[in-house]
Amino acid sequence: MGTVFAESHTKFSEFLLLFINPLTMMKNSFSPARLKHRLSFGMMLLLAVTIGAGLSSCNSQKKLAKKKAEQELAEKTAKAKADLLAILNDDGKMTLEEKEFKLAAVKRMNLDNQEIKDLIGQAEEKLNRERAALEKKKEEDRLQREKEAREREMRESGPYRNINLALDAVGNASDISTANMKIREALVNFAGDDVPVLILISKEGEDSDYDKPTTIRKYLEFLKDQKKSPNKVLNAVFDANGKIKELELIKK
Amino acid sequence: MKIKAFFLILAFSAIGSQLAAQDVLSPSRKQAIDSLALEKVRDLSKYISIIGNKDTPWSEANRVIERTLELFADGAMMGVSSINREEVNYYGVREYLERLMALNYDRVNIQWYNIQYISDLERQPDGKYVGVITIYQRFEGVTKEGLKYVDVTKKDVTVYVERKTTQISGRIIGFWDVMLGDIRVTETKPGN
Numbered sequence A: 001m002g003t004v005f006a007e008s009h010t011k012f013s014e015f016l017l018l019f020i021n022p023l024t025m026m027k028n029s030f031s032p033a034r035l036k037h038r039l040s041f042g043m044m045l046l047l048a049v050t051i052g053a054g055l056s057s058c059n060s061q062k063k064l065a066k067k068k069a070e071q072e073l074a075e076k077t078a079k080a081k082a083d084l085l086a087i088l089n090d091d092g093k094m095t096l097e098e099k100e101f102k103l104a105a106v107k108r109m110n111l112d113n114q115e116i117k118d119l120i121g122q123a124e125e126k127l128n129r130e131r132a133a134l135e136k137k138k139e140e141d142r143l144q145r146e147k148e149a150r151e152r153e154m155r156e157s158g159p160y161r162n163i164n165l166a167l168d169a170v171g172n173a174s175d176i177s178t179a180n181m182k183i184r185e186a187l188v189n190f191a192g193d194d195v196p197v198l199i200l201i202s203k204e205g206e207d208s209d210y211d212k213p214t215t216i217r218k219y220l221e222f223l224k225d226q227k228k229s230p231n232k233v234l235n236a237v238f239d240a241n242g243k244i245k246e247l248e249l250i251k252k
Numbered sequence B: 001m002k003i004k005a006f007f008l009i010l011a012f013s014a015i016g017s018q019l020a021a022q023d024v025l026s027p028s029r030k031q032a033i034d035s036l037a038l039e040k041v042r043d044l045s046k047y048i049s050i051i052g053n054k055d056t057p058w059s060e061a062n063r064v065i066e067r068t069l070e071l072f073a074d075g076a077m078m079g080v081s082s083i084n085r086e087e088v089n090y091y092g093v094r095e096y097l098e099r100l101m102a103l104n105y106d107r108v109n110i111q112w113y114n115i116q117y118i119s120d121l122e123r124q125p126d127g128k129y130v131g132v133i134t135i136y137q138r139f140e141g142v143t144k145e146g147l148k149y150v151d152v153t154k155k156d157v158t159v160y161v162e163r164k165t166t167q168i169s170g171r172i173i174g175f176w177d178v179m180l181g182d183i184r185v186t187e188t189k190p191g192n
Helices: A002-020 A022-027 A032-089 A096-108 A114-156 A159-171 A176-187 A216-226 B002-023 B027-052 B058-069 B093-101
Strands: A196-204 A207-211 A231-238 A244-251 B077-080 B089-092 B107-123 B129-142 B148-168 B171-190
Touching: A032 A096, A032 A114, A096 A114, A159 A176, A159 A216, A159 A231, A176 A216, A196 A216, A196 B027, A196 B171, A207 B027, A216 B027, A216 B058, B027 B058, B027 B093, B027 B107, B027 B129, B027 B148, B027 B171, B058 B093, B077 B093, B089 B093, B107 B148
Parallel strands: A196 A244, A207 B171, B077 B171
Antiparallel strands: A196 A207, A231 A244, B077 B089, B107 B129, B129 B148, B148 B171
16 A cells, blocks of 8 residues: 555656656656556546545535524524414413414424423413413303393393383473373383382492482483483383383493 | 300401402492482482473472482582672572572573582592582573573582492392582672
C-alpha cells in the first residue's frame, strides 16, 4: 500500500511538473507511450477529485436539509404548544368551535413529543367538558323557549286571550260609565270580586318578587283610574265552574 | 337544657342566614323594586288628579280617596303651600285629599312631572328600604269668575319598601310592600 502511494505520489509530481513546466517535459525523455500513460493517470486523478468534491457537496446538503427539518419541527412543536396552552388557558375569548379547530390542527401534525401529547389529552378533556356544558345549555334554552311559546300561546290565543282583552278594555275605556260596564263584563270571568291577583315584578331562579297582592275588583278599578293596562296574564287558576279563582299577571 | 339551647342557636342562625340572603339583592331585583316604588308615586299622581278634578263624580272621588290612602303609611303628612303665603301647612293624607276634593274652584287641573329619585332606596338596619322621590306639581285652579291661580311646587316623597310574605291558596308569596311617607314641599313658584 505504501509502495503504491509512493509510486502514485511520484507520478503525480511528474504530471504536475509536465503541466507546469514544458521545459521539464522537454528535458525528460519524451516518448508517446509514457505521455499517454501520464495523461490517463491525470484523467483518473481529475475524475477522483471531481467525485470527491461531489460527495462532499452532497454530504453538506444533507446536513443542511436535516438542520432545516429540525428547525421546522421545533417551530411546529412551539406553535402546537402555544395553541394547546391557548386552548387550556382560554377564559371564553375563543368559541368552542375555534378551540376544536385548533386542537384538530395540532393533532394532524402527529408530533412525537410527550409534552404535546399530554397537552392534547388535557385540551381534549377540557373541550369535552365545554361541549357537554354547551349541549346542556342548548337543551335548557330549547326547553325554556318551548315553555315560553306554550305560555305565549295560552296568553294570546288560548283561554288567557279573552281575559287580556277584558283587562285592556277596562284600561282603554273612554269614560267612567264605559269603564264600569267593562268591569262588570270582566268580572263575569271570575269566581268573585275578591279573587286574588298577583303581579310578578321580578323573577330570578327560585326567587319571585310580587307587588302587594290585590283583588280582581281593585285591580280592575286601578285600570279604570290609571287609564292603562300595563300587565298581561301569566297564569290563571280556574275552579270547577270554569271561573278564575286566582290570577297571576306580569308586565307587558 | 343544652339540647334546647343548641336548637335555639340553630334556629337563630337559620333566620340570620335568611336575613343575610335578603341583604344582597341582585341589580335586576333592586331595579324592579326601584321601578315599583316609582310606579306607586305615578299612581298617586293620577289619583290626585282625579280627586282634584271637578268633573269627577263625588262617589268616584271618594272611592279613589280610599285607594289613595292604601298607598300611604299610617300617619303620613302632606305639605301644602301657596304663592300667597310663606309657610307650608301639613295635613294628614285623608284630610289633604278631602280638602283637595272640596277646593273652591270651578276647574282644577293637577299634573305631576319630572318624577325621579333624589335619594336611592337604601336598606335600613330594620330591613326596610327607604328612598326619596322628587316630583314637580303644577296646580291650576280657575274660579267661576275666570280667575286663575297657577303654581309649581317641588315636593319630596319619602318611600318605604318592605319585603313581606302572605299565603294565597296555601302558597307562600313573597311581595314588596311600597308605602309612601311624608310629602314635603321644598319649593313653590308662580306658574304660567
